[in-house]
Amino acid sequence: NAGVTQTPKFRVLKTGQSMTLLCAQDMNHEYMYWYRQDPGMGLRLIHYSVGEGTTAKGEVPDGYNVSRLKKQNFLLGLESAAPSQTSVYFCASRQPRTPRGADTQYFGPGTRLTVL
């Protein structure tokens, strides 16, 4: 049981390059999320998915695309990287519980992306 894994852990891109970040979870969670965390700030939601084959925009979706072809995987794509996308990217999975129960949420270890 690996929980939530992310690849790669680090990446340096030049402006205009593209890349895909992979998130994988082995807990059969329905919900998956991509966040970015900038220095000294909280997390901001980029895109999310409530199930296999579904994706939707979060708070800061511009410049990113996502896909969830398999329940266990959630991919984040940058088509044309910009310096403003330099950040740490966290994937998370979540299984909501009943109204009186506790959620189960886990974050991946993060991907540190630098765009030059």
Next chain:
Amino acid sequence: GENVEQHPSTLSVQEGDSAVIKCTYSDSASNYFPWYKQELGKRPQLIIDIRSNVGEKKDQRIAVTLNKTAKHFSLHITETQPEDSAVYFCAAFYSASKIIFGSGTRLSIRP
């Protein structure tokens, strides 16, 4: 738009004392309020959460209280220990697409 304000931004307490972090949210439609702990260079971890139909929840040394009328919720850590040192984030889930995080509180425990 929706906003979550978190205070204080830094907090230093003597080991063994209590720490309280407060968050205020703007949209009364929010229904789920988790708290996360993030140690330096590591991933956030969910430590406790509360739903809008509950006023208080406790798990050993940590507790969360929710005041829906005032639209604020607080994290309480009692008998603080050195391993409690970290950045703590609150969040408000307004809907599946609106998850707003606070800006974080850096908690330091003095020996």
